[in-house]
Amino acid sequence: MSQKALAVQQDTAIIPVAQAMVSLGTLQAASALALVQGAREMAEALADVIERQKLATVIQGRKHVNVEGWTTLAVMLGVVAREVQTTEADGVYTATVELVRMHDGACISRASAECGADDEKDRYGKPVWSNRPRYARRSMAQTRATGKACRLAFSWIMALAGYEPTPAEEMPDTRQDEPTTPEKPVEKLAPSDRLITDNQRKLLEAKINEYQLNREGVKTWVSRRFGAQEFRALTRAQFNELLEKLPFFVKIKEKREAEKEAKAEREAIQTESKPEMDEETIKKVEKLRENAKEIRRRAQYADGQSYYADVRRAEEMELAAVHLMRRAG
Structure with a gap:
């Protein structure tokens, strides 16, 4: 390469320049x-x-x-x-x-x-x-x-x-x-009154699945307690209260399942020893048992006195069914 060509190449070389702040x-x-x-x-x-x-x-x-x-x-x-x-x-x-x-x-x-x-x-x-x-x-x-x-x-x-x-x-x-009448000032919501975030809703859904609770049953409790039809409509204070309530629902669920097993055992024993009943009595007994079962299901998401009142009603219906069976015999 000639000296002249080398000089041109050196003059046209690309020199990197630091980016300006x-x-x-x-x-x-x-x-x-x-x-x-x-x-x-x-x-x-x-x-x-x-x-x-x-x-x-x-x-x-x-x-x-x-x-x-x-x-x-x-x-x-x-x-x-x-x-x-x-x-x-x-x-x-x-x-x-x-x-x-x-x-x-x-x-x-x-x-x-x-x-x-x-x-x-x-x-x-x-x-x-x-x-x-x-x-x-x-x-x-x-x-x-x-x-x-x-x-x-x-x-x-x-x-x-x-x-x-x-x-x-x-x-x-x-x-x-603007209107001549003064506008009502907009009240600033406290942090506890603001709606939950999407991440908080997902956390709630995950907890319900973790505890193996009935989602629709929890929504029923939320509707009765807070008047909210969807989890996303909960405030942060309501969200915290519901999270604290989930373990209580688990205990109710476990108790209900234990009662269900005991009831199934009693029914099995009664089935072996019960005499023949007429069709009308059988329908009455089945109706009482179905009503008792539905009341116990709803009681799972009730609070305090409401829970125990519902359980007593279910027990009374179950006892009435037993009495019908005995009288039929």
Whole structure:
């Protein structure tokens, strides 16, 4: 190979380059996919703060985060808001705010917003901000600009947290479209009142199979005790109570099986020694025994006094059948 060809080959050789880090604020990752995963984890932590501190406003059925929630997200990313300027013309304030990274002062986002225009009206057609004090209009312009700057940079993370990407302060006054009667506040469910997860339902099904219990019988007990027609409709508190109850059902089942064996033995002895009965008596005896058997089956999933009352009823029916047989003899 000539010296010239060798030089060309060396000049065109492919040199591997290390992949650049992807960063957003203080959030850094080796790839865009890893960055999204990190943002998703941060969104979960953010949602917990927003819910506990009530930093979101429900507008037309959707949750819009207040500026305090947006600045919380910014701080989590190592970013703070900085006012660039605020001007006033004919009573309308216009503020410009930028987001800067704390460790090096780099500008991440920038936005402007205004407050005080006459066309911003309430449900009665009156201006919302133009008649407010100057300091209030100036402050709201800065607040809106801050929320907007955060939205431009981090709206996708807020969406991952389950909230609307528009800050509450940017939303128009929607009270004119809402009913005049106040809406009933939505009660936040305690953890014990929340429905069970799919994994908890599968655990319950596995326990029922492990104990060799009758699934439909357990569902009957659940329906009577909690009013739930399906296992997935159980709350977590009800789920825990049912799990504690399963061993009790096993004991009832074992006792019932022992009683069934003893009864079968008694019937075998009685069959050997019983005299011939007429057809009507035989039907009455069989009916009493069938009713007693059904009552004992239901009693398996009864509680306390209900269980013992059902057992007594079954025993009375069985005894009545024996008396019929004796009288027939």
